[in-house]
Amino acid sequence: MEFKLSGKDAGSKARAGVVTTDHGAIETPIFMPVGTVATVKGVHQRELKEDINPDIILGNTYHLYLRPKTSIIEQAGGLHKFMNWDRNILTDSGGFQVYSLSDNRKIKEEGVKFKSHIDGSYHFFTPENVMDIQRTIGADIIMAFDECTPYPCDYNYAKRSMHMTHRWLDRCIKRFNETPDKYGYEQTLFPIVQGSTYKDLRRQSAEYIANSGAQGNAIGGLSVGEPAEEMYEMTEVVCEILPEDKPRYLMGVGTPINILENIALGIDMFDCVMPTRNARNGMLFTAHGTINIKNKKWEADFSPIDEMGITDVDTYYTKAYLRHLFAANEYLGKQIATIHNLGFYLWLVREARKHILAGDFTDWKNKMVKQMDKRL
Template identity: 65%
Template sequence: MAALTFAMEGTCPQTGARAGKMTTDHGEIPTPIFMPVGTVGSVKAVSQQQLKEDVQARIILGNTYHLYLRPGLEVLEAAGGIHQFIGWDRPVLTDSGGYQVFSLAGTRKIQEDGVVFQSHIDGSRHLFSPEKVMDIQRVIGGDIIMAFDECPPYPSEYAYAERSMHLTHRWLDRCIERFGSTPDKYGYTQNLFPIVQGSTFSDLRKASCAYVSSKGAVGNAIGGLSVGEPEAQLYDICEACCSDLPVDKPRYLMGVGTPWNILECIARGVDMFDCVMPTRNGRNAMLFTSKGVINIDNKKWEKDFSPIDDGIDSEWSQYYSKAYLRHLVKGKEILGLTIASVHNLAFYLYLVREARKHILKGDFLSWKNEQVPVLQTRL
């Protein structure tokens, strides 16, 4: 058993982009990396075999709030943790539940001790404290577990954002204390990442980066973005945080985003991403491709028998035609959801592999600048 390590393998001289390798007890992760979101121990409409073979996923994300409520800790512990329960032998990152609690604005109460919330399943009341969230994530069994934080809404008043940031820092100290006083479970090392907050205020973000950096964690996350702020602001905050966070530790930008968001944030120094967009949008007929964005519902694809995307190294995306996928989507066939979701995920993983390749090759900036307008094109 060994703590997570991160080795830098290359950088882009014109940008902050980095190529590296994270190593956990469940395997190596080349960076930059995108992590499919498996909210309840399942990436919606996609099997674990498809994640490995067709998507080429190296790490997936599980959601603490949802897994805690169902199937519950008793089942997960009896199974031997999330890897055994879902049949996944590669790394898993568990979020802290902070964002889900944030999204339950009408049914939760934030206090110093933690957050009291109502289950969306049966209305039962629960408390998430920093200590309890550490214990829950230990039982779930993530290789990387996240500190409990408060995610302030956008826009936030400065005074609220500042109070929220200090609360997140106090909770972080409690997370670190609890994490340090409890053993790893299931025979492998679990690793804690703190989360930077501070809303859209540059001085708060700088203060939070300094506080988080001082903890010496094996990796750090940037939270509270992609909650409604303009893209330009997202990029500015991302760049500022990356310049203040340790160079030798992986940086995880939580919940971001579109393919062009990902390339722009790689250019600013981010190593890890997750987002529900590829699967959620795929289930709603939106495809991300190497040539631009497709609404497969449109009639223009009715007799287009060309592959979904022949510009990426995915047999899956080259096997099915646009016309066939449109037919499935129009007929509300379940297979349509799977094809669209697997394609979008395969495209995201292809994109970060290509970014890594161009960082190592030394031409990332020119490649990125060519790609972004293409990826944003509506076909």
């Protein structure tokens, strides 16, 4: 994997770059649609590739390990072939999912014992077998196994957890270096900065991760309920330490405004379920604010869903029709809204890139934040 900076914004820490892997170029800043179980929910691969057009998507180790199981993915020749996706894939290590199973898991130094949400069976994740699982899944970028602490989090717990995450990272790196790439293309390991919302812990963790020498770095534990101001504060602290010549990935974030503000702090890569989850509930993100398409005000609005939208659905269907689909509980409505929201997120990060390269990102970002912070 290679990362090259293409330009920087004069008024902020925003930067534009290109990550290159064996599956192609990823222009940054980038948003990665979440394809948890080998599918971006409600979207055909054709629509994903042609309408939404991301350079990279995300899959999840925990879910893919449980279903369809890594043995099936291996027989298919890896996740790319299994889901017929020839662009980049990143896999989350499963640390966040294990964190979310707080009532059904036990964390020890060796690893995490957890209960499957599918059938109640017990499983054990260690840094070593998570590397093996991700090798078999075959993503281009794989994540180190970490513990994601909750918010709020006691300082002493956050500190113990951070140090364990660092020890787990050392074990991940050792196992990763001992195992070969499986399907004829290179895989890259990203470590994860932790430390909750404590500046000294975040600095310490960022320094440890920076010294690991990885080709890219991630920031975890900042999408677990903390106020946006604390998220930005921690991101700024960490970005001051993480190497400038390597991509920075902020995991699980967030709203369109969160994304722009974190781009301004020096983040290159994002993922979040928000555009797809909110779409299924009738919430549409646009450059001029958020639309609740279920509201009666759209019942006889025959204007396009989004005249500025980049996908076919944005001008093919009207707001009135989309509202009707939600009122009738037709799944097509959720599909249309999902395609729109993902298209908007990709448009947003690509517009951000254009303005970074043009040198006027900060002014554009401030204008966009004001516009998007509205309920239409």
